[in-house]
Amino acid sequence: MKTAVKSKKHPKSPEEIKTNRSFVQRMGLQWQLILMSIPFLIHRIIFSYVPLKGWLMAFQNYKPAKGWLDQEFVGLKWFKQLFSDTVFITDIRNTFAMSLINLSLGFITAIALALLLNEIKNTFAKRFVQTVSYMPHFLSWVIVAGLVQNMLSTDSGIVNDLIVKLGISDTKIPFLSEPKYFWGIVGASNVWKEVGWNTIIYLAAMSSIDPSLYEAASMDGAGRFMKMFHVTLPGIKTTFMMLLIMNIGHILEAGFELQYLLTNGLISSVSETIDIYVLKYGIQIGNYSLGTAAGIFKSVVSITLVFIANKLAGEENKLI
Amino acid sequence: MKKSKISKLKHTSVGDIIFVICNTLFMICVVVVTLYPMLNTLAVSFNDGIDTVRGGIYLKPRVFTWANYQSIFSKGNIITAFTVSVSRTVISALLNVVFTSMVAYTLTRKEYVFRRLITVVYVLTMYFNAGLIPGYMLIKELHLLNTFAVYILPGLVSAFDLIVIRTFMKTIPESLVESASIDGAGDFRIFWSIMFPLSAPVLATIALFCAVNAWNSWFDTFLYNSSSQNLTTLQYEMMKLLSSTMNQSATNAAAMAAKGDAATGLQTPVSTRAAITIVASVPILVVYPFLQKYFVKGMTLGGVKE
Numbered sequence: 077m078k079t080a081v082k083s084k085k086h087p088k089s090p091e092e093i094k095t096n097r098s099f100v101q102r103m104g105l106q107w108q109l110i111l112m113s114i115p116f117l118i119h120r121i122i123f124s125y126v127p128l129k130g131w132l133m134a135f136q137n138y139k140p141a142k143g144w145l146d147q148e149f150v151g152l153k154w155f156k157q158l159f160s161d162t163v164f165i166t167d168i169r170n171t172f173a174m175s176l177i178n179l180s181l182g183f184i185t186a187i188a189l190a191l192l193l194n195e196i197k198n199t200f201a202k203r204f205v206q207t208v209s210y211m212p213h214f215l216s217w218v219i220v221a222g223l224v225q226n227m228l229s230t231d232s233g234i235v236n237d238l239i240v241k242l243g244i245s246d247t248k249i250p251f252l253s254e255p256k257y258f259w260g261i262v263g264a265s266n267v268w269k270e271v272g273w274n275t276i277i278y279l280a281a282m283s284s285i286d287p288s289l290y291e292a293a294s295m296d297g298a299g300r301f302m303k304m305f306h307v308t309l310p311g312i313k314t315t316f317m318m319l320l321i322m323n324i325g326h327i328l329e330a331g332f333e334l335q336y337l338l339t340n341g342l343i344s345s346v347s348e349t350i351d352i353y354v355l356k357y358g359i360q361i362g363n364y365s366l367g368t369a370a371g372i373f374k375s376v377v378s379i380t381l382v383f384i385a386n387k388l389a390g391e392e393n394k395l396i
Numbered sequence: 397m398k399k400s401k402i403s404k405l406k407h408t409s410v411g412d413i414i415f416v417i418c419n420t421l422f423m424i425c426v427v428v429v430t431l432y433p434m435l436n437t438l439a440v441s442f443n444d445g446i447d448t449v450r451g452g453i454y455l456k457p458r459v460f461t462w463a464n465y466q467s468i469f470s471k472g473n474i475i476t477a478f479t480v481s482v483s484r485t486v487i488s489a490l491l492n493v494v495f496t497s498m499v500a501y502t503l504t505r506k507e508y509v510f511r512r513l514i515t516v517v518y519v520l521t522m523y524f525n526a527g528l529i530p531g532y533m534l535i536k537e538l539h540l541l542n543t544f545a546v547y548i549l550p551g552l553v554s555a556f557d558l559i560v561i562r563t564f565m566k567t568i569p570e571s572l573v574e575s576a577s578i579d580g581a582g583d584f585r586i587f588w589s590i591m592f593p594l595s596a597p598v599l600a601t602i603a604l605f606c607a608v609n610a611w612n613s614w615f616d617t618f619l620y621n622s623s624s625q626n627l628t629t630l631q632y633e634m635m636k637l638l639s640s641t642m643n644q645s646a647t648n649a650a651a652m653a654a655k656g657d658a659a660t661g662l663q664t665p666v667s668t669r670a671a672i673t674i675v676a677s678v679p680i681l682v683v684y685p686f687l688q689k690y691f692v693k694g695m696t697l698g699g700v701k702e
Binding site: 280 | 411412415419422423426427429430431432433434436437440448449450451452453454495498499501502503505507508510513514517518521523524525526527528529530531532533534538549550552553582583584587608611612613614615619631634635638639641666669670673676677681684685688692695696
């Protein structure tokens with residue numbers, strides 16, 4: 077816009093005037109479109125891009141009393157402190173471990189459930205199971221954490237009641253105060269909440285598979301399982317790849333809410349994630365610089381992974 | 397119908413029958429595992445608090461009572477929380493649907509000069525974020541701490557919703573826009589009288605997603621508004637109750653049961669939580685089955701939900 081006005085004052089060639097004028101003219105003609113969208117563009121820049129200036133804090137000894145640029149710069153001090161902190165290293169491990177568990181369990185269970193749902197021929201039964209399986213997706217993590225706690229409780233939780241009644245163990249197991257169970261509980265809760273929802277996209281992909289492929293397979297004598305493995309699974313391969321690539325960028329998003337809500341002193345060594353570390357040091361202790369440094373580490377890893385995934389995705393699946 | 401069933405049966409092998417039986421049993425398990433925690437909570441919420449501590453409540457209340465609900469609704473904070481939750485849900489769903497579809501419409505106009513810029517600015521936000529602390533500092537600098545606006549403003553017009561609506565709008569025939577334009581309709585008019593109503597199916601999906609999001613949030617209340625009691629939300633009240641019971645040991649509960657023998661009708665944290673869980677989840681659980689065909693379509697339109 078600025079250049080347009082400038083070159084209008086000092087015209088260089090008639091051609092340039094024409095293109096520049098037409099840009100300004102087009103803007104004039106499109107004033108309604110501009111009015112409808114530019115305020116929201118500015119809003120998005122304020123809420124998503126302006127906070128990036130806060131990344132400066134990670135390189136400063138940030139004191140809230142001073143202005144942004146009057147701070148003392150300390151270079152990479154906070155990053156060094158971060159990586160010499162064993163708690164942070166443990167948190168990275170926890171984050172990766174829970175992400176990988178959630179990612180792999182999430183994919184396997186969703187595809188398996190979608191395959192089995194696809195085999196149900198009774199439309200009413202299929203719809204009923206689908207509707208029920210979507211339900212947990214609509215519950216908040218606070219509610220899910222409460223349900224998990226109730227189900228696993230040693231007082232009257234059904235899981236412990238079953239374990240004792242079926243004779244798997246003589247005593248009730250304190251699931252939420254033993255570190256070895258925590259990752260499994262998080263993985264299982266994620267599956268419970270999202271498996272039905274995640275089948276939506278696979279079922280859509282399955283319904284777009286050409287029925288003649290199934291007929292041809294039947295003619296060749298393929299049974300139910302042969303068809304599942306050689307027609308249905310290849311049919312959803314593109315969808316699967318796309319989802320996998322998209323999720324690689326979110327590998328550090330192990331989730332925060334469930335871990336935060338279910339944690340207690342006994343299991344914090346396996347339940348604390350990078351996000352909880354940021355919250356603890358940044359907001360609760362008030363060390364903004366250290367918290368921001370941890371946040372930057374997470375963002376940089378995520379962005380790098382997105383770019384790698386984008387490269388791997390090939391032309392037709394480009395994310396950005 | 398019957399005939400086709402019989403002819404089908406003729407062609408089914410023993411293996412097939414076994415598969416169908418196993419699959420049916422598996423689906424029954426899925427349904428039971430999915431529904432049981434909620435049904436159990438429902439039973440606990442209608443059962444006497446002290447009686448619940450004795451254990452053994454599964455699918456139906458043993459000592460039926462309305463007391464848990466009466467007790468939560470007699471507390472002022474739950475009424476406030478309910479009001480705030482409902483208002484933030486309704487307001488953010490409405491504003492998001494109108495504003496997001498408006499921006500999405502401008503992105504469908506190929507001649508629009510800022511189309512590319514706007515798309516890039518929004519899409520990039522799907523892949524990075526500044527982080528918790530810079531975000532918190534921004535909210536503080538904008539003086540949005542302890543305001544209702546902090547529930548609505550930051551999330552207005554998200555990239556994912558924008559792309560879903562734009563993808564849908566591209567399937568609406570361009571000739572409609574062109575002929576309206578020839579008849580002298582401006583962009584506001586075209587958007588409001590043509591594109592907005594024609595996008596109703598996808599807008600229902602987005603409204604549902606936004607409503608679910610707003611209704612289920614607790615972290616923004618915790619982070620920004622925890623010191624204003626009149627801005628509390630249902631989910632945040634739930635979260636506070638959850639963390640207060642999280643570390644409660646069995647001995648505590650037993651002590652409570654003993655105390656309860658003297659004073660019956662006392663509400664325990666478990667039964668209070670059960671009642672709030674039901675209050676906080678029923679509104680959405682009643683609505684979603686009716687919107688199923690819309691959100692299934694919306695999900696496939698947007699590719700994947702983030």
